Amino acid sequence: MRAERRYIDDADVEAAIEEVDDSELVPLLEEFVHLPRGRRRTLHLRSLLIGLYLCTQDTGGKIVLERVTDILYFRISPRLREVLDITEYADSDQGFEAAYAVVRRLFHAMKDAMNPSPLPPNGHLSRSEAHALTAAADIDDLAERERRLALFTEFVLDASVRPLHSLLTELAEVSLGVDATPVRTFSRGRRTSGPELATDPDAGWYVREGDHRDPDTVSDSMRPPSPPTKKGKPKASQDKKKTSLKKKYLFGYDAHLIVTRDAEHDAVLLDDGTPNPEVLPALVLGVALDKPGHRPAYNGLKVLNRLRERGYKPGYLAGDRAYNNSEPDEWQLPVRAMGFKPVYDYRADQLGKQAGTHGAILVEGRWYCPSMPEPLINATIDLHAERIDRETWVRLIAARRGYRIMPKENADTDGYQRMMCPAEAGKAQCPNKPRTLGSGIHLPLIDPEPSPAGPLKVCRQRTITVSPEAGAKQWQALDYGGPEWQRVYFRLRNSVEGYNGYAKNPLAEGIESAGSRRIRGIAAQTILLAFPLAHANRRKIKKWLDTLSLGGERPRRRTHHRRPKKEPRSWTPTGHLAPAA
Template identity: 30%
Template sequence: MSAGDIDYGFTGYTPDLGGMTEAEIMGRGRIHDVIDHQTVVLMEGRVRKTGVLERLQAWRDEDALAFSIGGRPSLIAERAVMTALLLLAKEGSAMFVTNVRDLFMFRLSDASRELLGLEKSLEAFVGHVGEKNRWYANTIRAFQRMNDLMDPFPQERRHSKTYTEIQAILRAHDVDLEVKRKARLDEYTKLFLVMTYYEQPRNIRRASKKMDISFDQTYIGTPTVKGYSKKNLAKRVADEAKVEDMRTLKPGPVDAYAGWHVSTGPRTDVGRGQTDLTDPGKKTSSAEYRWGWEINIAVRVDSEAPGQKRFPALAVAATMSLPNVRVAEEAVSLMRATMAYDLAPGVADADKQYYANSLTERLHDPTFALGYTPSTDYRVDRLGHQGGDHGALYIEGGTYCPATPDPLKNATKELVSGSIDDETYEARIKERRAFRLHQKEKPDSKGRVVLRCPALGPSPTVTCPLREMLKTRKMLPAVDGEDLPDFADKICAQHSVSFDTARNRRTAQAFEYGSKQWDEFHTHARNSIESLNNQVKSGGTEHIESASRRRVRGFGAAQIIVTMLLTNFNLRKIAAFISDKIKDDAKKQVNGEPPVALVRRRDREFHNPYTDTYPPDVKRPTKPKRSDGDETGGPPRRT
């Protein structure tokens, strides 16, 4: 019998181990350190805090058959699997099922096993192979029980497929089941990320009363790298039909539900019911395409104090999707997920892939309906004057006077073309602000807002020949008579006009486009999401881009594991933020003593009857003991 044929589970055989120890062989060269019980308690408690255990049970009850003969109770609970995944993420280990199994077998104390509801593992060297196989089978079954409740694209994934089989899988797909399970999967991710947010101290969570976000997509790979294109799938199926012996075919794709991520060049956004025809084409251009999925992430940013780091930049929402498919709808899902926090919706920042290229009804309208206001850049063809109403002009998200000078209307166009420099552009944007219509009232429930001419009202910003009766002592920009419209529409003839905000919703923004405030926030927001993507993707602790550390196949399994990695990322960011704050506070101490808060002079030197405070060196007088009678001298109060 050769060494490779030795059955270490046979009790009658003792192998020659040479210089290797039994512990090394059982760990296949790795040392299994026991995890501190308090750490296990911490992670198990966080799993419970999410509320995901109750959701899993609700989904299981929803999917249960009306009649069932029952079965053997599971030996490993989903709670134990999620706790183990968090522990592996915390120490930066690969998210393999084998690592979860080894953690259950070798790395838990008796108290931790009891906490997670696990039986004691057989630690004897003799028979350890069969024991490891048994634990692996129970572990993967526990993971798949959880995955089966949420996987939107169930299919067999153990073997590669022919293109004929891929086509059959696509045709048998249940769209209604996909929608239901995709919602469950996104709910699972939301519950974990919300849990991390509430692990912050209250003062950090509420440094701002608004939830400002910046979102984007980032690529993650599949465990199997071979893909296909729906563009030529029918041709490949026809070619396979001509083959007599199917065993001669080369191995094909495994995951029918993944797609080509476009690394460079324009991207598409395919809606529901449409087909993504993205094709890598010739091999010379294949470096621009990668087979996998997209993780959509929203990071919390700060529109009130950009760059001041008042709170950690956490991933507050995340979903997973197929490349080039429903990009706008995934962004809406991110914004909807943030409704779970105790903050009001604020500003939603994104790059040109989103607001600049999406249809209004797919992204802009849902954004405003959720209470968010966009912040983004524009496409070149949407710069400058873009229509208007009641005589007013729509220019880059604002509503302006019809007599706005052409150099001001076309400032951004001329900057992009190189006709003017940045300094001139900033001056023109500042000057253009005076021609913007003044908002008289807040928008009503139907999205209508009352605006008036900038030459009217208590604080006019321009003078106009059509409003000559206006008298002001201010030196204001004047409307040139040559710029006046040939026909005075409502905005020039009436005191105020009601505008439908939906008509200018495509270009509406939280800040005046091109202004210093817009530039500071947009730069801060884009840097925040790009920094987060870089930290969780390339190397380091999470390394979500590469599938080499998560080998379980399938869409649902990938999002479950990425959720654990993003959860760990948030916890790391919170810990680092608090640590840095402690260091900064220590630096501010004077002679080893904490800084003394400044006291106002009136509190330092006088008695303040309003707050009933006395100077520090004055003893507070003793108040007379309150009697049982009321202040009017009436009878004693009843007890």
């Protein structure tokens, strides 16, 4: 016998109505979703958004338009359908198809108003057709649609963190981790150099290695250099056939996620085994989709700009190497101008001395005295080459502090900063600054190399002015490899990677799978991804609240098992130090 319809509880529907109304998404969409005039509409944008929200609650974070139709027309009580002005359809195959057509048309109208791509999906465009459509597109119109899509995702995600929004905006700094994680699209990829595009023309191949771009689209000059071979290990013969895994991993998009995390505190449990309520959970605040490996800096900045406009105070910012390998004008300088303090890791070919200004040298992101000993400059290079062991590397990194160029004052509004050598700052002794000699054996004695041209500018003057462009590509706010760098960098990077895994859980949102995002095109994929991410935020907040011990009561749920954490000083670029016996 056919099962009787089971309505969604009115309280849940009313909560969804309140959530959508508070998000202010409806007025936003009504500004640019212009529907054709004609017969009275049987479904409004407000009702569609409520259906999308209820669908994520019903499916564990997934959006399926058939399920949305079933919820709106057949699982909401007649009283609330009347409140939402939803037309009644017969509970039959014909009635369902008619209702589904209404939902589908309205969703596509909303999606088309935010579609920043000139290429239509669902067909195999030839490359000449794609080039012609792209050339004929109105750039300003596409930019406006991209802005609308960014606003839409912002409103959806903001609504999901509303319970903690006041706490986030009250923080002195909001530190962020940025990362691009691959998500599949519901389309079979075509050969990059082939004559036709895939049915999702905005997607691309994700590559497991390097910068994640399809190797067919990257010239040899743009590829990162191969890692150096270790000493004593001969290179494999070029004639020997390689049997490595395929490079192409999936066809889809890079989802650039911005995840917030408390960079100053670990999520250490209290004495009663419950989480600290002052340490908020990691939450995603922004997302942008693009082809894998394409424009990481552009997509990251697009979201960061919106976060700043939403009132979040900039703090530390950590991303993978795809971001800090961008051109300084595209990533490093803009994020510093926003007030963020970048924290980076480096490729093997970027270690050691990286730049110089007024005689000062940039070593792994920080400015140092030009007379810093070579073993300290090349400590990380020597570690990778196995010329020193891990314990020695830790000692050498700590010894760099005595040679660091120190700030005399904060940077001005244009990013220029007055700085002074370590001897001038009272951190070292130097013959070029005779008044600093005899300050005590606890301070390092700098041994400058004589030069016919005389001392360098940083050695002659009391201070120098460092421009933001000097060493901009590699500069960072913390000493590379030091304890504070390890705490901040790994907290942020681990949080964003952990969130990726949390939202990709196939038993929950499963964002990597394309099964619940079967509408093609970058606009549809972004919309269908924003709602699952918002659901993941709500799920995370609820789980966090359930594990707190409030008012002296025991928590509703125990926190997940936490592995013992390694001490920050035990990390090195080639592995952790061996535990003390």
